[in-house]
Amino acid sequence: MKIFAAEQIYAADKTTIKKQNITSDVLMERAATRLFEWLHLRLQGNPVKIHLFCGIGNNGGDGLVLARQLKEEGYNIAVYVVRYSEKRSDDFSTNLERLKKREVTPDVLEEGDALPTISKDDIIVDAIFGLGLNRPPDDWVVALFEHLHRSRAFTLSVDIPSGLFTDRVPSDKKAVVKANHTLTFQVPKLVFFLPKTGIFTENWEVLDIGLDQEFLSTAETDYELIGKNEVLAFYEPRKKYSHKGTYGHSLIIGGSYGKIGAVHLAAKACLHTGSGLVTAYVPQCGYTPLQTNLPEAMVITDAAEKHISKIDFDIEPTVIGLGIGMGKDTKTVNALGQFLDVNKTPLVIDADALNILSENEEFLDKLPPRSVLTPHPKELERLIGKWDGDFQKLEMAKSFSQKYDCVLVIKGSNTLTIYDGKGYVNTTGNPGMATGGTGDVLTGMVTGLIAQGYPPLQAAIFGVYMHGEAGDTMVEDTGYQTLTASKLIEGIGEAFLDLFAVDDDVLADEE
Numbered sequence: 001m002k003i004f005a006a007e008q009i010y011a012a013d014k015t016t017i018k019k020q021n022i023t024s025d026v027l028m029e030r031a032a033t034r035l036f037e038w039l040h041l042r043l044q045g046n047p048v049k050i051h052l053f054c055g056i057g058n059n060g061g062d063g064l065v066l067a068r069q070l071k072e073e074g075y076n077i078a079v080y081v082v083r084y085s086e087k088r089s090d091d092f093s094t095n096l097e098r099l100k101k102r103e104v105t106p107d108v109l110e111e112g113d114a115l116p117t118i119s120k121d122d123i124i125v126d127a128i129f130g131l132g133l134n135r136p137p138d139d140w141v142v143a144l145f146e147h148l149h150r151s152r153a154f155t156l157s158v159d160i161p162s163g164l165f166t167d168r169v170p171s172d173k174k175a176v177v178k179a180n181h182t183l184t185f186q187v188p189k190l191v192f193f194l195p196k197t198g199i200f201t202e203n204w205e206v207l208d209i210g211l212d213q214e215f216l217s218t219a220e221t222d223y224e225l226i227g228k229n230e231v232l233a234f235y236e237p238r239k240k241y242s243h244k245g246t247y248g249h250s251l252i253i254g255g256s257y258g259k260i261g262a263v264h265l266a267a268k269a270c271l272h273t274g275s276g277l278v279t280a281y282v283p284q285c286g287y288t289p290l291q292t293n294l295p296e297a298m299v300i301t302d303a304a305e306k307h308i309s310k311i312d313f314d315i316e317p318t319v320i321g322l323g324i325g326m327g328k329d330t331k332t333v334n335a336l337g338q339f340l341d342v343n344k345t346p347l348v349i350d351a352d353a354l355n356i357l358s359e360n361e362e363f364l365d366k367l368p369p370r371s372v373l374t375p376h377p378k379e380l381e382r383l384i385g386k387w388d389g390d391f392q393k394l395e396m397a398k399s400f401s402q403k404y405d406c407v408l409v410i411k412g413s414n415t416l417t418i419y420d421g422k423g424y425v426n427t428t429g430n431p432g433m434a435t436g437g438t439g440d441v442l443t444g445m446v447t448g449l450i451a452q453g454y455p456p457l458q459a460a461i462f463g464v465y466m467h468g469e470a471g472d473t474m475v476e477d478t479g480y481q482t483l484t485a486s487k488l489i490e491g492i493g494e495a496f497l498d499l500f501a502v503d504d505d506v507l508a509d510e511e
């Protein structure tokens with residue numbers, strides 16, 4: 001699913017109004033009707049008090065239309081106009097008049113006014129600012145946001161939590177409404193997925209307001225949300241007359257004394273993802289544990305006992321997963337530099353190999369085109385430098401990926417894959433996966449997909465999705481705290497099966 005920028009959404013509005021020959025007022029009515037339906041379906045006439053806080057722009061207009069529709073259905077509402085500006089949008093004014101005709105006159109809140117009492121059992125509708133926010137809200141508006149937050153009432157934000165910009169991180173956390181749920185129009189917004197802005201809404205949901213489909217399907221966006229539909233398009237079925245050679249040979253290079261487990265996890269995940277053959281290249285201390293515990297994998301050992309001192313092998317792997325548990329011994333650093341001088345095989349690079357690259361920038365020029373780099377935020381910072389906010393981070397990541405022609409997988413709650421100026425936002429995964437070894441599993445999975453012929457970008461996007469899906473499947477049995485990287489590997493099979501699972505509802509319909 002595409003993630004549109006605010007300007008594109010405004011453009012989609014304009015096109016829709018023109019092509020459907022409607023007024024902006026009709027579009028607002030449609031949008032707010034979706035809000036009403038959502039609430040009415042859940043509340044079924046419940047007399048709970050609903051406080052609707054409306055700004056003076058079109059987000060406020062949505063709130064006023066919703067208030068009118070709730071009033072007509074007999075709900076217990078209180079409406080406030082948050083007058084943060086003298087200006088008013090036309091559709092706001094039209095709907096204010098319509099509301100007054102229904103004998104609802106909103107309280108106008110201005111600087112210095114007493115704030116309404118809100119009980120924790122009430123509902124707040126936040127329609128104060130939408131996509132049009134262009135500067136931080138005034139102090140008294142921030143005080144209102146804090147008042148809403150202190151009430152602990154369920155807060156439903158319209159389109160976007162008020163105070164959240166669409167293209168930058170707010171400098172003051174207090175200056176944003178904390179939403180329990182956001183009902184956003186037509187398309188998800190990028191800010192829902194970034195660590196510093198995603199925190200302002202616990203949940204979000206898209207409401208279809210019938211924007212022009214042609215516009216939506218033909219527009220190019222900088223970001224895309226990756227769910228099952230998107231990755232299904234990448235899936236390559238296993239062929240009947242195939243053999244292990246058909247599915248590539250992955251080489252996992254890494255490990256050091258005390259960190260052989262990382263290679264074990266990566267190699268095992270690589271096998272579970274479908275790589276035809278997997279070989280591990282480890283220091284000698286890794287030989288016995290790997291041969292004993294992972295019989296499917298072959299093992300090549302370095303001359304050194306405890307760390308990699310020279311990367312030298314006589315096999316021809318399809319792809320190499322590099323860096324897990326490898327350490328940064330001087331001999332290992334030199335070994336990596338010499339290896340990169342001659343290597344032409346596609347690479348997936350993680351962990352210590354990333355740190356070595358950060359400390360030896362000249363190595364970056366030696367990477368084969370479209371190498372996949374999988375940093376967590378700290379590794380990313382070492383690679384691309386410090387950033388100021390999530391948006392700058394993304395721009396810096398895009399430049400880095402362009403400069404070195406690499407696929408950058410920024411690991412996090414919503415892992416973001418960057419390539420060729422575009423970002424792919426993953427939707428699977430959960431906090432149970434914040435535990436040692438899950439990154440090694442991801443490296444193994446992406447490596448295993450490239451081994452089977454998936455192009456690096458698709459392998460990264462698909463691997464990240466499957467990794468999260470495996471975690472989501474397993475956490476149902478383990479709970480967050482007990483999910484481990486080994487458990488995650490057990491979930492990879494389920495994640496593949498889930499790609500083609502038929503919904504229970506569909507089966508029920510057929511019966």
Ligand SMILES: NC(=O)C1=CN([C@@H]2O[C@H](COP(=O)(O)OP(=O)(O)OC[C@H]3O[C@@H](n4cnc5c(N)ncnc54)[C@H](O)[C@@H]3O)[C@@H](O)[C@H]2O)[C@H](O)CC1
Binds near residue numbers: 128
């Ligand atoms: N296609 C859709 O998604 C539709 C969305 N709708 C709703 O419209 C809003 C966007 O409306 P807009 O009027 O452009 O913006 P706001 O409501 O956010 O109004 C802001 C308003 O206030 C001014 N302003 C901005 N920042 C500040 C500030 N810090 N202090 C004071 N004033 C400020 C700004 O100039 C604007 O005038 C969208 O989010 C949806 O909710 C449509 O209803 C249907 C189609």
Ligand SMILES: [K+]
Binds near residue numbers: 130161162
């Ligand atoms: K809002």
